[in-house]
């Protein structure tokens with residue numbers, strides 16, 4: 528017990544004082560205060576649940592007191608801060624959402640540029656991993672139960688499978704990738720969606736990848752190379768896309784920088800660090816970016832964010848109502864109290880077992 532208290536207090540330190548994302552904070556705490564006799568996979572899940580209960584903990588400064596309070600089971604509820612409850616209560620069933628966050632869903636994408644589905648199925652069976660094949664997207668697999676850490680598998684290290692949420696694949700599906708496409712991706716790093724685009728077009732399309740963050744672009748280059756993408760079809764542009772330099776393509780993707788509130792299940796530190804000001808800042812940046820995106824001469828634009836907040840979704844595309852075309856009929860609409868709601872899509876952890884994404888599609892030929 529003392530070991531766990533030390534470990535979780537140290538995890539909390541790295542989150543509160545250093546602002547590290549969950550995976551990094553966990554690694555540091557594990558390095559500094561590794562508890563004895565605990566399986567690291569279980570400890571990771573335990574830590575995730577602990578951080579999701581952050582706003583249920585007593586408001587005392589001493590971390591070990593808060594940790595002990597949680598361990599004694601006095602409060603294991605997932606609580607959102609008040610401002611967030613207020614912002615979302617009219618749009619999302621918050622009790623179902625919170626309940627669903629308690630179990631983390633992991634999706635993998637079979638990378639058909641490097642392997643095939645049968646080989647991956649066989650390998651997962653050999654590892655005794657429980658999984659189910661997705662009904663909609665033939666290359667997506669939902670991991671139901673695994674005693675091994677997925678990131679430690681050779682399949683993952685060799686980029687034969689990519690750990691990627693199904694909703695992130697839906698963003699690319701909304702663009703209906705075609706062989707001859709020239710895609711402009713205005714905020715592309717670390718390249719997970721771009722690599723799926725190349726997979727679905729069997730390396731035949733051409734992508735112009737931009738991002739403001741140079742080190743993330745370097746990571747993207749590495750990911751694309753390792754995942755078997757034909758690098759002759761890839762063009763990298765380091766730019767601030769709110770002052771975009773690309774003028775012409777077939778399709779445009781704006782998977783915009785956002786609050787990432789849709790992925791708090793995966794990284795509960797997002798919940799801890801989120802506030803209203805951040806949402807407004809992202810919303811303003813998203814307005815600037817979409818304003819640039821619609822000026823590109825192209826057939827269509829997909830605008831998506833991994834966020835539950837309408838300020839980053841419906842509010843952004845309401846202005847372009849006349850251009851909207853609903854991407855999917857078999858997924859929930861956006862929030863229907865907004866004009867754009869019925870013509871856009873949302874995915875939810877408690878409905879789709881995915882991250883919370885907003886996905887919209889604008890027909891630029893109507894401009």
Ligand SMILES: C[S@@+](CC[C@H](N)C(=O)[O-])C[C@H]1O[C@@H](n2cnc3c(N)ncnc32)[C@H](O)[C@@H]1O
Nearest residue numbers: 714715716717718719720739740767768782784
């Ligand atoms: C949601 S992530 C993109 C994820 C990516 N599409 C993928 O699937 O791997 C948002 C990206 O936007 C980039 N970004 C933020 N502000 C930007 C700007 N003004 N111009 C271009 N990129 C920006 C961030 O560096 C980040 O890599």
